[in-house]
Amino acid sequence: MSLCLASSGVVKALALAGFTLAWTHSVEKTGWQEDWRVTADGLQLVEARVKGSGAGMEPPPEARLVDGWYQWSVEREPLSRIVLANSGAAGEWRICNDGRCRTISEIFGHEIGAATITMSACDE
Numbered sequence: 001m002s003l004c005l006a007s008s009g010v011v012k013a014l015a016l017a018g019f020t021l022a023w024t025h026s027v028e029k030t031g032w033q034e035d036w037r038v039t040a041d042g043l044q045l046v047e048a049r050v051k052g053s054g055a056g057m058e059p060p061p062e063a064r065l066v067d068g069w070y071q072w073s074v075e076r077e078p079l080s081r082i083v084l085a086n087s088g089a090a091g092e093w094r095i096c097n098d099g100r101c102r103t104i105s106e107i108f109g110h111e112i113g114a115a116t117i118t119m120s121a122c123d124e
Contacts, residue, residue, distance in 0.1 A: 001017065001038045001039065001040060001121050001122070001123065002014055002015050002016065002038065002121070002122050002123065003016055003019060003038050003043075003095075003119060003120075003121065003122070004119070004120050004121070004122035005095075005104065005107060005108070005117055005118070005119055006117070006118045006120075007104070007108065007112055007115045007116065007117045007118070008115050010108060012107055012108060013122060014095070014097075014107070016038065016097050017037065017038055018035065018036065018037045018038065018046075018097070019035075019036055019038070019095050019096060019097045020033050020034065020035050020036070020095070020096040020097070020101075021033070021034045021036060021093065021094070021095060021096075021119075022034075022093070022094040022095075022096055022101060023091070023092075023093050023094065024091050025050075030050065030051045030052040031049075031050070031051040031069075032048075032049070032050050032051070033048070033049045033050075033069075033096075034047070034048045034049075034074075035047040035048075038121045039078055039121060040121070041077075041078040041121075042078030042079050042080045042081075042120070042121050043078055043079050043080075043081075043082060043119060043120065043121055044078040044079075045074045045076060045079075046073070046074060047071060047072065047073050047074060048071065048072055048074055049069040049070065049071040049072075050069065050070050051068060051069050051070075052070075059071075059072060060072055078121075080120060081118050081119065081120040082118070082119045082120075083116055083117070083118050083119075084104075084116065084117040084118075084119065085114075085116050086104075086112065086113070086114055086115070086116075086117075091103075092104055092105060092112070093117065095107060104117055
């Protein structure tokens with residue numbers, strides 16, 4: 001399985017079994033990260049982290065503070081796809097794997113701007 005990213009008719013496949021989706025909250029300007037697994041059933045959210053709270057991003061009661069991040073495990077069914085929008089107010093979405101993060105624009109090789117991005121599990 002791979003992670004497929006689609007935007008404006010272009011699809012990029014990334015051969016990875018897991019990744020971190022990272023971004024900066026557009027109002028609070030603080031970091032948010034989610035760890036995902038790519039499975040045959042879809043994209044499985046495993047853990048989430050936020051570097052603060054406020055503006056609708058309060059961590060749940062079970063979150064624990066670790067190295068300045070509130071983090072918690074997530075148990076829910078895999079999603080067939082995730083649609084990301086970019087307001088341009090806080091930078092781009094980043095895909096991180098093996099200690100390296102790339103913006104969506106870097107992955108596509110050109111500026112994505114405000115275009116939506118659809119993520120899904122796919123066969124290479």
